[in-house]
Amino acid sequence: MPRGREKITPLMHRVLQTLSASRVHLTAEEILECLEGVGRATVYRALDRLCEQGLINRLSLESGTSVYEYVREPHMHFVCRECGNLYDIPAEFASSLEQIMTKCGHSIVKTDVTAYGVCKNCRMAE
């Protein structure tokens, strides 16, 4: 049960469309470029609220920047340090993670499983 404001403003809707259509992970700046004439602050506001409502997912990468994705199936991520590609890995640890955290007394809102290394393509190419 999300507790934030549930309303979806016109701009939130456009951002959601952009992410849902792109099928990849986009940075805030990339989304900004897609939405011509829209102010930077507005895009960041929309992204925050969509995250709060659980409609999109923010991923904080090693590089310092965040990328956003439309929420579909739960999955993990793999980031290649050679080419920078970000791969969706279809597996789920959420339930077992939640168990462990619950034992510690914490309540989980979001889990984030990311691995870093060298992807198949880059390894082949070397």
Place this chain on the structure above:
Amino acid sequence: MPRGREKITPLMHRVLQTLSASRVHLTAEEILECLEGVGRATVYRALDRLCEQGLINRLSLESGTSVYEYVREPHMHFVCRECGNLYDIPAEFASSLEQIMTKCGHSIVKTDVTAYGVCKNCRMAE
């Protein structure tokens, strides 16, 4: 088998000492404060190289900043969105993660399992 420069400079050593002694997760700026008279660039350089050599671990948080820790046992992290505390959770997914990623053809260098939510203390206090 790390491939970076293996040498440890005097400053890298001081940074390593600082992290090893503190037993908590420190930001680059906090480390900078501990090491009076040391240049900002030097600290960031040292942190990068220590990460490459696998002696310390960088954690990229939702907040946009990174924290560093001395590498001890593998563990997961839990970040409380209320109080900001970062908890070490003693459990390990590395081996099963590695299996899955390997099936996808990628080779893992580092895994990062972090959950966000509300910690025990904050939940009690409400």
Place this chain on the structure above:
DNA sequence: TACAATAATGATACAGAGTCTCAAAAACGA
């Protein structure tokens, strides 16, 4: 409809974290 209150938006100044450049200092090697 007309009007007041509230919410959303955009321009822009601002802040924080981290990087780049370059010259000085230190370490190294012959």
Place this chain on the structure above:
DNA sequence: TCGTTTTTGAGACTCTGTATCATTATTGTA
């Protein structure tokens, strides 16, 4: 020792993201 390479520090700079605030759009109501 003396020249070469590495490390370091100061500070300018970049890049994400935030805060402020006036303008515009929406909403609710008389």
